[in-house]
Amino acid sequence: MNVSTLRPRSALLAVAGTALVLSLTACQSDGDTGSTSAPAATATVASSPVAAGATTGATAGEGTGASGTTGSAGSAHSAGSKGTAGGSTDTSAGASGTTGKQVTASAPVCTAGDVRVTAATQDGPPYTHLVLTAKNTSGHSCRLTGFPHIQFLESHKQDVPAVAKSKPASPVVLQAGAPAYALVKLSDGGADEDTEPVSAFSVMLEGDSTVIAVTAPGSEGVAVDPAKALTGYWTPELRNGADDF
Numbered sequence: 001m002n003v004s005t006l007r008p009r010s011a012l013l014a015v016a017g018t019a020l021v022l023s024l025t026a027c028q029s030d031g032d033t034g035s036t037s038a039p040a041a042t043a044t045v046a047s048s049p050v051a052a053g054a055t056t057g058a059t060a061g062e063g064t065g066a067s068g069t070t071g072s073a074g075s076a077h078s079a080g081s082k083g084t085a086g087g088s089t090d091t092s093a094g095a096s097g098t099t100g101k102q103v104t105a106s107a108p109v110c111t112a113g114d115v116r117v118t119a120a121t122q123d124g125p126p127y128t129h130l131v132l133t134a135k136n137t138s139g140h141s142c143r144l145t146g147f148p149h150i151q152f153l154e155s156h157k158q159d160v161p162a163v164a165k166s167k168p169a170s171p172v173v174l175q176a177g178a179p180a181y182a183l184v185k186l187s188d189g190g191a192d193e194d195t196e197p198v199s200a201f202s203v204m205l206e207g208d209s210t211v212i213a214v215t216a217p218g219s220e221g222v223a224v225d226p227a228k229a230l231t232g233y234w235t236p237e238l239r240n241g242a243d244d245f
Contacts, residue, residue, distance in 0.1 A: 107141045107173050112210035114138035115174070117148070117203050119184075121217050126189035130222065132182040132203070132214070134234065136174035144172045144180045146206030147233040152198050156226045160184070163245045166232035183232040183243045187225035195223035 115134040122129040132148055147162040172180050187193050199221035203212045216222045232243050 107143050109207045110134070110136065110138075110142035110144045110174060110205060111208045112205060112212050114142050115144070115205070117212050117214050119214050119217055121222065122183070126187075127218075127222055128185065128187055128189040130184040130186060130217070131238065132184055132231075133179050134174075134182075134205075135179045136176055139176050141173055141175050144174055144205070144234045147231055148182050148184075149204040149206065150184065150201060150229075150231055152201045152224045152229060153196055153226060160229045160231045163230050163232050166235065166239075166242050166245070168233060168235045172234050172236055178236075180234045180236060181238050182234050183238055183245075185228065185230040185245060186222055187228050193223075193225045194227070195225045197221050198224045 114136060116137050117132060117134050119130045119132055121127040122131050134144060134148075136142060147166075150160040151157060152160070166183070174180055187195050197220065199216050201214055201216065203214050204210065205212070230245055232245070235243070
């Protein structure tokens with residue numbers, strides 16, 4: 001065998017092997033570089049809230065977009081808390097209502113000179129109840145407090161008792177020309193009752209000692225049983241239930 005012929009062939013094989021190694025190394029480093037660059041780009045996008053928000057606006061149908069929409073709703077709720085502050089405005093409006101109540105409470109108490117009191121029978125015979133009407137004739141507002149203090153007979157000087165359940169929840173304020181009412185029980189309507197005829201009787205308003213003379217309705221007046229007589233409180237209108245006695 002010729003030695004000189006073997007040497008060049010070995011040298012060629014060595015050179016070819018080196019080239020192959022270099023080629024494989026280059027391919028491997030190219031592949032590593034590509035796999036490293038893709039995750040780096042993804043991480044950058046995910047860490048940018050602005051970009052995420054922009055993506056949400058563009059792709060509302062995607063899962064990320066749904067999450068972003070929830071975030072936007074959260075911002076809306078935050079804005080809503082400012083709206084709650086607007087609720088404070090409603091509260092201040094309520095305060096205005098309170099001021100109105102203060103004005104109402106400051107109206108003077110009605111006196112005998114402020115109202116005209118009349119009486120009418122309620123329902124048909126036997127006439128067991130009267131309706132007193134107090135109409136404000138003063139030309140200004142006034143408060144009609146409590147109940148009418150009624151005395152039917154000279155022989156019974158005590159006032160007719162008042163029925164507590166008829167007391168209204170709020171003060172009765174009469175505007176000029178407005179009426180208030182009080183239901184008054186005269187008797188039970190029985191034939192055997194101890195009644196007396198009354199053609200006129202006296203009424204006093206709470207807070208005023210002036211006696212108002214009221215004419216009883218009917219040509220013969222009304223029959224009153226002092227033991228059964230009752231009166232309701234002054235109210236803006238007669239109410240079923242509270243004024244049934």
